[in-house]
Amino acid sequence: MIGRLGRALEATGTVLVLLVVWHFVAASGAFSDFLLPSPEAVAARIIDDALSGDVFASLARTVVTALTGFAAAGLVGAALGIGMARVRLVRWFFDPLVSIGYPMPKIAFLPVFLLWIGPNFASQVTIVAFSAVFPVAVATRAGAEGVERTLLWSARSLGTSAGQLLWQIVLPAVVPQMLTGLQVALPVALITTIVAEMLTGGDGIGGAMLGAMRFADSPGVFAGIIVIAATGFVLIRTMEVIRRRMLRWHAEAAS
Amino acid sequence: MTSSALISFDRVGHSYRSNAGVLVPALADVSLDIAQGEFVALLGPSGCGKSTLLYLLGGFVPIRDGEIRVAGKPVTGPGRDRGVVFQSFALFPWKTVRQNVRYGLERMSLPRAEQEARTARLIDMVHLNGFEDHFPLQLSGGMRQRVAIARTLAVDPAILLMDEPFGALDAQTREIMHEELLAIMARRPMTTVFVTHDVREAVYLADRVAVMSARPGHIKEVVTIDLPGRTEPGVQKTAAFGAYVERLWGLVKNEAVQAAAGR
Amino acid sequence: MSRSATVVGAVKPKLDRPREKGTAVVNWLVRWFPLAILAITWEAAPRLGLVNPASLPPLSVVVAALGRLAMGGDLLANGLKSLFRLVCGLGLAILAGVPLGLTMAWFRPVRAVFGPLVRCLYPMPKSALIPVLLLWLGLGDLSKITLIFLGCLLPVLISTTNGVRGVEPAMIWSARSLGRSRLAALFGVALPAAMPDVLAGIRSALAMSFVLLVSSEYLMSRDGLGYLISFLGDGGAYDGMFAAVLVVSILGFAADRAFNAVSRRALAWRET
Structure with a gap:
């Protein structure tokens, strides 16, 4: 409990220090208001947008896009990873594709999806899922291949049928690695969402930031950065909490 | 002898394929009868x-x-x-001691109360009272192996x-x-x-x-x-x-x- | 007795060493055949009218467009531009990230000051900085290099810190007890021991650098491969667009493979 409180204090303190530094740099007049608006101006802007509801609308749009793509990547990646670990044909077909797709910059396919699907929610979710699926698949596969055979044998001799092994043993055993893959995929999903929104316009925060930039509205641009940074922080911390909750049984929880 | 044996190995052999793709003989012509008890x-x-x-x-x-026969039937x-206990314990690490011991019982059509009673009796037999809700990684090696033994004996193997x-x-x-x-x-x-x-x-x-x-x-x-x-x-x-x-x-x-x- | 025991333990089935060359080629073909299936599908689907050839030009048409782009010099000019930005941004991130990571691992006060900052900034999606960098630094190289630098700095720094902090204390103690100074132990023992983590961090930074490069060139550039993709796409030259997408993908893949090969050589002292 003290650890969690300490972390919260630490984060708050860091943010406060950053704000103070920002305030004095902006007030020093070294940069024009256009290049570096004061934190007060940006805060006022965020509050204005919050009161009018604009922030929540665009934030909701961004988070829904990111999490939909992320969830799709999680489901497909988990299925693909387990399939590759356990079914020879699936492994044969997907192994070269995944080993090429994993390190490739998936964002290069964004214009392709825009061409195929159009500049809409569906194409944004598709590119996010496409970007995030590979780490999940690779990590899940490694986990599923690492399940000890004695675990499977024990389950069999305790009356588990071959068909039930997947749900009873393989899936729970694979959870730690799958979560690791998801933790790699989440920042990727966020980065991709922002770029996709900037490129396709739309109502998300990325689109709003690019609009603000076009109108040389620098408080708007900075407000976008602050909101998206806070969102990223919350989502990634939430993921860490989920991991701790789910892995109470795991060695890392004991330490 | 053969007729009274519970387990009989009858000229059992086994070979495995090495990494280089060659068949390596591991077992050859093993015959052994094991009586009940x-x-x-x-x-x-x-x-x-x-x-x-x-x-x-x-x-x-x-x-x-x-061929290997158990009670006359080929395996x-x-x-x-046939219950099994491994050197590596092979406990389900995401299940508690109680859940591990109960695992096999859940797959037999037993009433819930009977499952609970048997689980408690087995945990008692291996002296793990008080550790029912611990996860395997929180236990010492000896305790883990007791859990594995209890889990195996729970389903009453011959x-x-x-x-x-x-x-x-x-x-x-x-x-x-x-x-x-x-x-x-x-x-x-x-x-x-x-x-x-x-x-x-x-x-x-x-x-x-x-x-x-x-x-x-x-x-x-x-x-x-x-x-x-x-x-x-x-x-x-x-x-x-x-x-x-x-x-x-x-x-x-x-x-x-x-x-x-x-x- | 003890000798025989070790020999028994060491026995491993290594009977026919000389694997046939023909089998290796066949295995290679079998392994990569799914790619051929993909290529054939790409060629056949638009030709058979299964998909609109305007949205997916057949592979051969894309390859021809690739040839034109290469001959016309567009590919080389934009490719070099992108490569320059990538190398500068990633290089600076490594040059700054490794020493900073070492310092953070080695000196508690530095860690106390910068640790919270790093933890606070790390989860931020770096692509959100694209508009502000455009405002500050314009359409030229500097905005992309800065973006890549900022995006790659933290992965390199964090993996270096974690790597050095994860080095077994016994290793450092034994170096110290042999009379090495603290600093000599850092560079002579801790840094080499942390190398696998450092290289893993650089590898993930490499992947990140490609993503940020292409993203920023889509949005704020008049040259580079990302610009080439969006320029060709906007102009309706889809065969060229697919060719450029293919080039970027292959470059990203090849860079990762090359880095992996180099780091494996650098880590040859490790078993396996």
Whole structure:
């Protein structure tokens, strides 16, 4: 409990220090208001947008896009990873594709999806899922291949049928690695969402930031950065909490 | 003999494909009958295929050469009649002690109350009261192996297969586990096949010891251990015990040296 | 006795060493055949009218467009531009990230000051900085290099810190007890021991650098491969667009493979 409180204090303190530094740099007049608006101006802007509801609308749009793509990547990646670990044909077909797709910059396919699907929610979710699926698949596969055979044998001799092994043993055993893959995929999903929104316009925060930039509205641009940074922080911390909750049984929880 | 045997190995062989793609013979022509209630140890140097033989009997590895029959029926796959305990414990790490012990019971159509009662009785038998809600990683090695034994005995198997079950434990814990295993066996006799490379362990626990030779593994000699008062303290210091250890050690040592020289 | 025991333990089935060359080729073909299936599908689907050839030009048409782009010099000019930005941004991130990571691992006060900052900034999606960098630094190289630098700095820094902090204390103690100074132990023992983590961090930074490069060139550039993709796409030259997408993908893949090969050589002292 003290650890969690300490972390919260630490984060708050860091943010406060950053704000103070920002305030004095902006007030020093070294940069024009256009290049570096004061934190007060940006805060006022965020509050204005919050009161009018604009922030929540665009934030909701961004988070829904990111999490939909992320969830799709999680489901497909988990299925693909387990399939590759356990079914020879699936492994044969997907192994070269995944080993090429994993390190490739998936964002290069964004214009392709825009061409195929159009500049809409569906194409944004598709590119996010496409970007995030590979780490999940690779990590899940490694986990599923690492399940000890004695675990499977024990389950069999305790009356588990071959068909039930997947749900009873393989899936729970694979959870730690799958979560690791998801933790790699989440920042990727966020980065991709922002770029996709900037490129396709739309109502998300990325689109709003690019609009603000076009109108040389620098408080708007900075407000976008602050909101998206806070969102990223919350989502990634939430993921860490989920991991701790789910892995109470795991060695890392004991330490 | 064959008709009264609960388990019979009939000219069992096994080979595996090496990384280079060659068939390497691991077991050849193993024949052995084990009677109801007997405790048989498979003793041999590492690499003699004794664990493989156990996996074949467990039905985990498909039998291609020869036949293994349990109660007259050929083994074709794993079953609840053959419980197994591994050196690595093989507990389900995401389940608590209670959930691990109950796992097999949940797959039998038993009323919930009966499941709970049996689980509690088994946890009591292996002296893990108070640890019911611990996860395996929170337990010591000895405690984990007790959970594994309780989990296996819960489904009431006719045959107990043990694959170097105490090999990962420290010396003191191993001694204690030996005594506990004998105590459990005294209360609830079971036909047991016990794989080990520890000569003293084999003599202390087994009714008969099958000494295996390496590459390809086969049974070289079967020694009947006749130790009256096995559970008495100090049996390990008696002359009879020492003589058995001496004799088996001679057989095993020979095998290890020959296996090394043959390479 | 003890000798025989070790020999028994060492026995491994290594019977026929000389694997046949023909089998290796066949295995290679079998392994990569799914890619051929993909290529054939790409060629056949638009030709058979299964998909609109305007949205997916057949592979051969894309390859021809690739040839034109290469001959016309567009590919080389934009490719070099992108490569320059990538190398500068990633290079600076490594040059700054490794020493900073070492300092943070080695000196508790530095860690106390910068640790919270790093933890606070790490989860931020770096692509959100694209508009502000455009405002500050314009359409030229500097905005992309800065973005890549900022995006790659933290992965390199964090993995270096974690790597050095994860080094077994016994290793450092034994170096110290042999009379090495604290600093000598850092560079002579801790840094080499942390190398696997450092290289893993650089590898993930490499992947990140490609993503940020292409993203920023889509949005704020008049040259580079990302610009080439969006320029060709906007102009309706889809065969060229697919060719450029293919080039970027292959470059990203090849860079990762090359880095992996180099780091494996650098880590040859490790078993396996």
